[in-house]
Structure formats: structure tokens, C-alpha cells
Amino acid sequence: MASYLSPGVYTEEVSSGSKPIEGVGTAVAAFVGFAERGPTDEPVLVTNWTQFTQSFGGFLDDGYLAHAVYGYFLNGGGAAYVVRIGGGTGDGTAAARAEIAGVGSGRPVVVRAVEPGTAGNGVSIDVQDASEPGDDAVKLVVRKGDVEEVYDNVTVRRGPSHVVTALRQSKLVAVEDVKGQSAVALPSKGTRTVLSGGEVAAVGPVRASDYVGDSGDRTGFAGLEAVDDVTMLCVPDLMSAYQRGAIDRDGVKAVQLAMIAHCELMSDRVAILDPLPDLRPQALRTWRVDEAGYDSKYATLYWPWLDVVAPDGKKLSVPPSGHVAGVWARNDDTRGVHKAPANEVVRGVIGLRSGLTRGEHDALNPVGVNCIRSFPGQGTRIWGARTLSSDPEWRYLNVRRLFNYVEKSILNGTNWVVFEPNDQYLWGSVHRTINMFLRRVWRSGALFGSTPDQAFYVKCDEENNPEENRDAGILTVDIGIAPVKPAEFVVFRLAQYSEGAALQE
Structure with missing residues (x-):
């Protein structure tokens, strides 16, 4: 409760008391x-x-x-x-791979697709001239569809520009390590390598x-x-x-x-x-x-x-x-x-x-x-x-799915009730909130009855919330709905009607 200690004009925002229930998703x-x-x-x-x-x-x-x-x-x-x-599906050895042709001594660089299975097929690596002149540097262009990665001025010298170190930053390919062989050959300029062999392994x-x-x-x-x-x-x-x-x-x-x-x-x-x-x-x-x-x-x-x-x-x-x-x-x-x-x-x-x-x-x-x-x-x-x-x-x-919808909507829409004072004011608020929601459900055609009283009822009063329940911290709300049932069997009863027709000249 607000305290007013000095003269002046004050404003307060108060709740209207209306807390509508929103229907949950069903599909x-x-x-x-x-x-x-x-x-x-x-x-x-x-x-x-x-x-x-x-x-x-x-x-x-x-x-x-x-x-x-x-x-x-x-x-x-x-x-x-x-x-x-x-x-086990589509992992490990099922990834697409290829060797990048090299020049000079050392083993060729072996790369595999980061994405396993057939998704890695078609990744290409183009070896082009580096932006800085020299015979010991190249530019690598890795492509997959519209995605392109460029690694310029890569060499086989130790350091951050080493070809293996540079390709470790790629999100499309990964370099395979070969035990016992550390030196790699410089990729050959003017070549294109396309990864293939990716397969979906059996489940x-x-x-x-x-x-x-x-x-x-x-x-x-x-x-x-x-x-x-x-x-x-x-x-x-x-x-x-x-x-x-x-x-x-x-x-x-x-x-x-x-x-x-x-x-x-x-x-x-x-x-x-x-x-x-x-x-x-x-x-x-x-x-x-x-x-x-x-x-x-x-x-x-x-x-x-x-x-x-x-x-x-x-x-x-x-x-x-x-x-x-x-x-x-x-x-x-x-x-x-x-x-x-x-x-x-x-x-x-x-x-x-x-x-x-x-x-x-x-x-x-x-x-x-x-x-x-x-x-x-x-x-x-x-x-x-x-x-x-x-x-x-x-x-x-x-019927089952309608009850699931109503139950979950009411549960989600009445969380505000927890720890509220369990008195007549709360009972009336809960009754109004649920009653408004069920009226919307009835108007949508989900409940049987020509009036809301025939379609559903909500009871939350002193009768179903006696003193012993209130002392135990329990609030009880009784709800009943009349769901519509499908017309599973449609029967037309036909009979001869001899008095309904007359012939006039």
C-alpha cells in the first residue's frame, strides 16, 4: 500500500481484474x-x-x-x-574427401568435408596465384554453392600462413592428419579439387x-x-x-x-x-x-x-x-x-x-x-x-483433443491464482475468467447446447472450498463441459408417401 507523506498529486495504476485465458496450440x-x-x-x-x-x-x-x-x-x-x-547414420568415414595435387616434396594435402554424408559432395577447392608475388605462395578458394572461403598467401613454411593452419579455419573442409608425415606439398596452381565419395552409412x-x-x-x-x-x-x-x-x-x-x-x-x-x-x-x-x-x-x-x-x-x-x-x-x-x-x-x-x-x-x-x-x-x-x-x-x-486443449489453456491461464488470498474475491475472479474462456469455446461450436448454461458450468464458491480445504491451501474449481460428438453414422429413413402427390389437368 502506497504511503503519502507530503502534499501533492499522485497517480496509481490498478488492475482491471480481467485476466483472459489464451488458448494454447493444438497442432x-x-x-x-x-x-x-x-x-x-x-x-x-x-x-x-x-x-x-x-x-x-x-x-x-x-x-x-x-x-x-x-x-x-x-x-x-x-x-x-x-x-x-x-x-551411426552418415558419420565418420562416410564424409566426402579428396587429395589436393601438390608440387615439390612432401605428401599431398588430404581434406574431407565437415558435413557428413552426401552433403559434402561437390565442395570444390581452387588453387590460384597469390596476391603477393612468389613461387612458394598460393591462394585457396573453397566453394560450396553460394558459400565461398578465400585463404590468400598460404605456404608450406611454418607459421600462421601454413596451408594446414589456414584450412583449419574453414567451415566447409577439414584437413586429415597422417601420422608420421608432417611435411606437405604446396598445392599446385591452376588446379581444382572436388570432394566426392560422401555416402549415407546404413543405420x-x-x-x-x-x-x-x-x-x-x-x-x-x-x-x-x-x-x-x-x-x-x-x-x-x-x-x-x-x-x-x-x-x-x-x-x-x-x-x-x-x-x-x-x-x-x-x-x-x-x-x-x-x-x-x-x-x-x-x-x-x-x-x-x-x-x-x-x-x-x-x-x-x-x-x-x-x-x-x-x-x-x-x-x-x-x-x-x-x-x-x-x-x-x-x-x-x-x-x-x-x-x-x-x-x-x-x-x-x-x-x-x-x-x-x-x-x-x-x-x-x-x-x-x-x-x-x-x-x-x-x-x-x-x-x-x-x-x-x-x-x-x-x-x-x-473429444480427447478438445479436453486436452481446454485443460492446458486453463492451466496456463490461471497461474496468477497461486498464492493469492483464498477468499470470495478470488473465487469470483477465477469463476469469471474461466467462464469467459468457455464462452469463447462454446461460440466456436466446440460445445453442445443452445445456451452457455447448457454447454458448460463453472463452480467455485464456499461449497466446494470448505474451511478445511482453505486451511490446507487448496482452491477447488469444478468445471463441466458438453463436447460435441461427430456424426459417425448418418441414417436416412425413407418410406413411401402416397398422399403427397396429386395430378391435375
């Missing part, structure tokens, strides 16, 4: 898998395909991560965190624990516990490891159960699971019900695999999780998180790995398998919006 995906290069076991934020290629390289022959991220952005995804595992041995990781060490998808923005979790390269024989069916189940456990622990994200490859509808149902047996409101399963053509022209089948995550993001942006992400076109798909009849769909939909189907003249569409929960209250995916 941030996390991908875990193999990449050509980039940091290992570190969540990296990318917002477009170009950023992904700059950080992690291009497509791998034995990995689906790049295809999943490409499908995500192609279908409307806006931001994603990428966690690279299997650090090294991988275990189920590499995917799961450890939250303390920030590895695997367990390290995503430190990233609050994530709302979708995809591990497409679990299937590539299964196809290579690195992980068996039990390993696949273990990783997917860990994904579900992670999402249930965080309570703000949903796992998008991929099915095993080459499963026909009956085999898929058997795997889903008898072998996997998942039961969670924080997980969903899509089938079948998608036939796509990568930008490099290669045709292949990929797990659907990446494309599905992009559809979720697009649906949230155009319609809202309350709308079921189904009956939406999947972009970039030229076909499906397996066809589906109505009878087979009748067997898969009740067990929580969201099918992707092709319709004549309507493209390839997601034709299901269920979670893997056996609880009817959490059957529909949009």
Missing part, C-alpha cells in the same frame, strides 16, 4: 526416427521442409522419418520437433530402448517431457527397424506401449500409432485385439500404409502417421480442434497398400482402427476418428 507434432545427419537425441524445432533438410538431410533408403515429416508439411503441418536416434544397430530413451538424459521420445508444446507423437522409423529385423513384434509392442505411457503421463498429447506392414484386414484385427491389445484414450491407430512418390521420384509405401498428423494440423487450423479429423483428404497419396471392403471396415472400426479409404472422384480420405479406448466417454478423438 505441434514430434517425430522420432533416423536421419542422414544432425544432432542426436535432441528435440529440434522445424517449421518447414527446407529447415528439416538443412538440419537432418534428405531421404534415407532404410528410414521413414524424412517421408513422415515431408507428408506432415505437405498436409498442412506448421511446426514439428524432430528427435534423431541411431547416431546402425537399434534397440527398443533407443526409441524410448530416458527423461533424465533427454534421450528418445522420453526427452520430449521437457517440451510442453507437443500435442502429437509419431515414431515412423519403428516400422523401418522392424522391416530390417532389428526389432521383433514384441519390440514394436514395447515401444508403442511406451509411447502410450508417455502421452498418458503428459496428459496433453496423443500418440499416432502405425500398424505392422503388409497386414490384411483380418490379420490386422487379430494383431490389434489379441496381440497388441492397446486400451488408451491417448492413442489412435491408422491403417493401411500409404503409397507415395518422394520428391526424388522414388515410389514407396510409408507408414501413415506423418501424413495423418498433417491432416490433424490442417483440420485444427481450418475447422478447430473440436471437429473430428476425418473425412479429410490425405495429400500426396497415389494409392493404398491394401484395399478395404465394407464388411472388413465393419470389423475394424469398432476395435478402434481408423481406416484410410479411396473414393471415386473424392480422393484418399481418413475415414475414422476413434481412440483406442474401451471407455465410451473417450471413444472419439476430437
Whole structure:
């Protein structure tokens, strides 16, 4: 409270008491898998395909991560965190290298690209005349695309102008040391050396624990516990490891159960699971019900695999999780998180790995398998919006994601309440703040009811905050919302009506 000791005019800024709740984001995906290069076991934020290629390289022959991220952005995804595992990819001897032709005695200078894998191919080194006249000095120009580095007046004499010392400053190439040979030959003027031989090494041995990781060490998808923005979790390269024989069916189940456990622990994200490859509808149902047996409101399963053509022209089948995550993001942006992400076109798909009849769909939909189907003249569409929960209250995916949105928005928007005096004034402020937020949610069409009273309620008063709770420092707010459910089954009842038509002449 301000103290007024001398006569004068004073001004005070007081709070209006209105602290509106801002809605959180609902469409941030996390991908875990193999990449050509980039940091290992570190969540990296990318917002477009170009950023992904700059950080992690291009497509791998034995990995689906790049295809999943490409499908995500192609279908409307806006931001994603990428966690690279299997650090043996594209490192060490896979870097491009070359020898710079020299004159005189000594060994030729051997350089390798700083960037591993195919990214180092094409780096060139031109040897030109130095700006200072003399036969024992040259100018080196290192180029890669639009990047150019110039090292002038380098020699083979000891000192800072030595060719090896100068090239140590380069961000494009590095000099390889040869044990037992210190003297190097002066690069030959008028020559150009182009680095080549960079290859993407095969993905090294991988275990189920590499995917799961450890939250303390920030590895695997367990390290995503430190990233609050994530709302979708995809591990497409679990299937590539299964196809290579690195992980068996039990390993696949273990990783997917860990994904579900992670999402249930965080309570703000949903796992998008991929099915095993080459499963026909009956085999898929058997795997889903008898072998996997998942039961969670924080997980969903899509089938079948998608036939796509990568930008490099290669045709292949990929797990659907990446494309599905992009559809979720697009649906949230155009319609809202309350709308079921189904009956939406999947972009970039030229076909499906397996066809589906109505009878087979009748067997898969009740067990929580969201099918992707092709319709004549309507493209390839997601034709299901269920979670893997056996609880009817959490059957529909949009209900689960709407609750995630509301819960996290209220949690983030009411931090100011902590340590405030727990009295009637606080109860009224909290009630007004949450009530205004839920009114906005209701007006967006996310809640069922013709009036706010039918759509939600907020209770914060002396009845649910008795004296013993206040003495324990507890403030309780009871909130109920009526989410809209999707029209999954549309039924038209037709009957003959003989009295409705008359013929006049």
C-alpha cells in the first residue's frame, strides 16, 4: 500500500481484474526416427521442409522419418520437433574427401568435408596465384554453392600462413592428419579439387530402448517431457527397424506401449500409432485385439500404409502417421480442434497398400482402427476418428483433443491464482475468467447446447472450498463441459408417401 507523506498529486495504476485465458496450440507434432545427419537425441524445432533438410538431410533408403515429416508439411503441418536416434547414420568415414595435387616434396594435402554424408559432395577447392608475388605462395578458394572461403598467401613454411593452419579455419573442409608425415606439398596452381565419395552409412544397430530413451538424459521420445508444446507423437522409423529385423513384434509392442505411457503421463498429447506392414484386414484385427491389445484414450491407430512418390521420384509405401498428423494440423487450423479429423483428404497419396471392403471396415472400426479409404472422384480420405479406448466417454478423438486443449489453456491461464488470498474475491475472479474462456469455446461450436448454461458450468464458491480445504491451501474449481460428438453414422429413413402427390389437368 502506497504511503503519502507530503502534499501533492499522485497517480496509481490498478488492475482491471480481467485476466483472459489464451488458448494454447493444438497442432505441434514430434517425430522420432533416423536421419542422414544432425544432432542426436535432441528435440529440434522445424517449421518447414527446407529447415528439416538443412538440419537432418534428405531421404534415407532404410528410414521413414524424412517421408513422415515431408507428408506432415505437405498436409498442412506448421511446426514439428524432430528427435534423431541411431547416431551411426552418415558419420565418420562416410564424409566426402579428396587429395589436393601438390608440387615439390612432401605428401599431398588430404581434406574431407565437415558435413557428413552426401552433403559434402561437390565442395570444390581452387588453387590460384597469390596476391603477393612468389613461387612458394598460393591462394585457396573453397566453394560450396553460394558459400565461398578465400585463404590468400598460404605456404608450406611454418607459421600462421601454413596451408594446414589456414584450412583449419574453414567451415566447409577439414584437413586429415597422417601420422608420421608432417611435411606437405604446396598445392599446385591452376588446379581444382572436388570432394566426392560422401555416402549415407546404413543405420546402425537399434534397440527398443533407443526409441524410448530416458527423461533424465533427454534421450528418445522420453526427452520430449521437457517440451510442453507437443500435442502429437509419431515414431515412423519403428516400422523401418522392424522391416530390417532389428526389432521383433514384441519390440514394436514395447515401444508403442511406451509411447502410450508417455502421452498418458503428459496428459496433453496423443500418440499416432502405425500398424505392422503388409497386414490384411483380418490379420490386422487379430494383431490389434489379441496381440497388441492397446486400451488408451491417448492413442489412435491408422491403417493401411500409404503409397507415395518422394520428391526424388522414388515410389514407396510409408507408414501413415506423418501424413495423418498433417491432416490433424490442417483440420485444427481450418475447422478447430473440436471437429473430428476425418473425412479429410490425405495429400500426396497415389494409392493404398491394401484395399478395404465394407464388411472388413465393419470389423475394424469398432476395435478402434481408423481406416484410410479411396473414393471415386473424392480422393484418399481418413475415414475414422476413434481412440483406442474401451471407455465410451473417450471413444472419439476430437473429444480427447478438445479436453486436452481446454485443460492446458486453463492451466496456463490461471497461474496468477497461486498464492493469492483464498477468499470470495478470488473465487469470483477465477469463476469469471474461466467462464469467459468457455464462452469463447462454446461460440466456436466446440460445445453442445443452445445456451452457455447448457454447454458448460463453472463452480467455485464456499461449497466446494470448505474451511478445511482453505486451511490446507487448496482452491477447488469444478468445471463441466458438453463436447460435441461427430456424426459417425448418418441414417436416412425413407418410406413411401402416397398422399403427397396429386395430378391435375
